[in-house]
Amino acid sequence: MTATPDVAASRLATADLLRSAFRRHAAGVAVITARGDTGPVGFTATSLTSVSAEPPLLSFGIGTGSSSWPAVSEAEYVGVHLLGDHQEDLAATFARSGADRFAAPTAWCEGPGGVPVLDGVLAWLVCRVAGRVPAGDHRIVLAEVLLGDPTGAGSPLLYHQGRYNALRG
Template structure:
């Protein structure tokens, strides 16, 4: 049997290795929102995953140090917004620490269950939080889709190589 290069003794992978590998992985871009005690909160997520069709479940990750975590940790419902390629500024705003995420020019309204719903997105969903699973320095939030609107126009925004990108023809 021949040893595979780079597969020496078993040891934990580094954070740098994980980040370097995932820079090569293209992911869709979403914004997760919730109603917090002091107003709406939200963050940009590239960890959104469809989990189950029946019941309709999805998941996303959120860091326990994120400014939105206290509200998401207690929210009964969250908003999930699939961003279009025209929304790279919105994605950047919700990713930036200390930004006024719901100030102008962000278009939003209070939606069902009090969840902040963003305007101009490709699709939005209101989801009931089912479970929060600790996972290292993050939590994985499992949520059931309650209602939404998948009818927005445009093409998806992607995150790849450390930046927001559009699909190429």
């Protein structure tokens, strides 16, 4: 016997309904970086998605009000970094508004195309931006993977119920 949803308890679609529902969805944590006119930019993202294997494409969402959006809106290349469960502080730094995200203790180097590449992540990818699709107050960025390194040690960092979490095995 299957349980039926409580349709009477449903709510009309609002930003709060969407946020509340997605708090229940565990997501991997990534940091997206790009080279900006005044220096490197980056932000924490949980909207990273693999789109295609041939060609290798991924996507992520970014708010047009984000401090990183002006650089990402014009960037030819972006860096995508999958964070490990030991990198909660790094995720918080890149999620914090007004933070100097690339100052110590953030360890990084300039990679291909000037993309900032973070040290110590589970995997990193340098991608060429293939498109930016309007989606409400966000843009969905499609990017083609050009090169990377998937050999970092550790387990993934997850975001669930408004907190960073590790896999429990």
